[in-house]
Amino acid sequence: xxxxxxxxxxxxxxxxxxxxxxxxxxxxxxxxxxxxxxxxxxxxxxxxxxxxxxxxxxxxxxxxxxxxxxxxxxxxxxxxxxxxxxxxxxxxxxxxxxxxxxxxxxxxxxxxxxxxxxxxxxxxxxxxxxxxxxxxxxxxxxxxxxxxxxxxxxxxxxxxxxxxxxxxxxxxxxxxxxxxxxxxxxxxxxxxxxxxxxxxxxxxxxxxxxxxxxxxxxxxxxxxxxxxxxxxxxxxxxxxxxxxxxxxxxxxxxxxxxxxxxxxxxxxxxxxxxxxxxxxxxxxxxxxxxxxxxxxxxxxxxxxxxxx
Numbered sequence: 607x608x609x610x611x612x613x614x615x616x617x618x619x620x621x622x623x624x625x626x627x628x629x630x631x632x633x634x635x636x637x638x639x640x641x642x643x644x645x646x647x648x649x650x651x652x653x654x655x656x657x658x659x660x661x662x663x664x665x666x667x668x669x670x671x672x673x674x675x676x677x678x679x680x681x682x683x684x685x686x687x688x689x690x691x692x693x694x695x696x697x698x699x700x701x702x703x704x705x706x707x708x709x710x711x712x713x714x715x716x717x718x719x720x721x722x723x724x725x726x727x728x729x730x731x732x733x734x735x736x737x738x739x740x741x742x743x744x745x746x747x748x749x750x751x752x753x754x755x756x757x758x759x760x761x762x763x764x765x766x767x768x769x770x771x772x773x774x775x776x777x778x779x780x781x782x783x784x785x786x787x788x789x790x791x792x793x794x795x796x797x798x799x800x801x802x803x804x805x806x807x808x809x810x811x812x813x814x815x816x817x818x819x820x821x822x823x824x825x826x827x828x829x830x831x832x833x834x835x836x837x838x839x840x841x842x843x844x845x846x847x848x849x850x851x852x853x854x855x856x857x858x859x860x861x862x863x864x865x866x867x868x869x870x871x872x873x874x875x876x877x878x879x880x881x882x883x884x885x886x887x888x889x890x891x892x893x894x895x896x897x898x899x900x901x902x903x904x905x906x907x908x909x910x911x912x913x914x
Contacts, residue, residue: 608658608659610893613654619639619692622691639691641689643688646686646789647665675896677897690783695776698732698796700819701716702771702815703771714851720777721783721784722763723763733759737755737822744817752797757774773821788851795811796811851914852914854911854912863902864903867897880903880904
């Protein structure tokens with residue numbers, strides 16, 4: 607089967623610029639894009655297949671009409687796979703967990719994970735907070751002690767970070783990130799540096815929803831990801847994370863390599879170039895590997911694979 611390639615969906619943001627376009631080699635992408643969705647099915651935002659026998663079909667249509675490509679499709683398409691390239695600080699935010707999301711009509715909460723393909727020196731993301739409980743948190747907010755409240759996690763190139771629902775977090779400028787998140791596309795904006803929009807107004811906050819969703823357990827404010835790498839002929843295969851939300855792997859290919867048939871995989875080419883099943887692939891390519899399909903690889907190329 608020819609590779610089933612998908613076109614990304616660009617998202618303009620107040621913290622966007624040209625980093626996504628430049629890193630992923632998307633000459634067609636406009637200025638101001640801070641994020642692009644590689645695989646998603648969120649209403650009208652659903653990626654279109656641009657090659658192979660399903661050309662013109664969306665990932666959502668394939669999920670609903672061709673379960674043989676995926677396996678268990680008796681549920682919503684489970685993830686959003688994104689590319690982030692912030693050129694300003696993102697708002698500080700939190701996503702709801704199952705307990706808070708399901709009563710609102712969502713199928714589940716929103717856990718996510720970030721792989722840092724690039725990071726400026728001394729980069730640090732917002733990761734957790736220093737309040738002991740809600741009363742303590744409201745005290746920090748009332749006094750405007752944001753710098754004392756917010757905690758940070760230093761990050762560098764090739765770091766991988768797991769961000770569970772309920773964790774206060776924000777990505778930082780000067781990074782290029784491969785992101786995977788559960789498909790509950792809801793974000794509560796906690797703080798936005800009093801940033802002013804083009805019309806002179808402050809960006810909307812969702813402070814009460816964020817406070818209701820926030821966790822206070824310090825054990826959750828530690829990066830729990832522990833990637834494990836195995837050496838195989840022609841490649842290194844790293845299991846970045848595997849849990850009830852998603853499974854993410856990294857393949858670092860240095861020569862002829864074979865990936866045996868397994869579950870479906872959403873594949874992103876993040877570095878280098880090579881071949882997949884005899885077809886040329888390079889940075890910025892995204893393709894679906896159907897369930898039960900093997901993959902032959904060659905070249906000097908790094909790929910990420912996500913399934914859920």
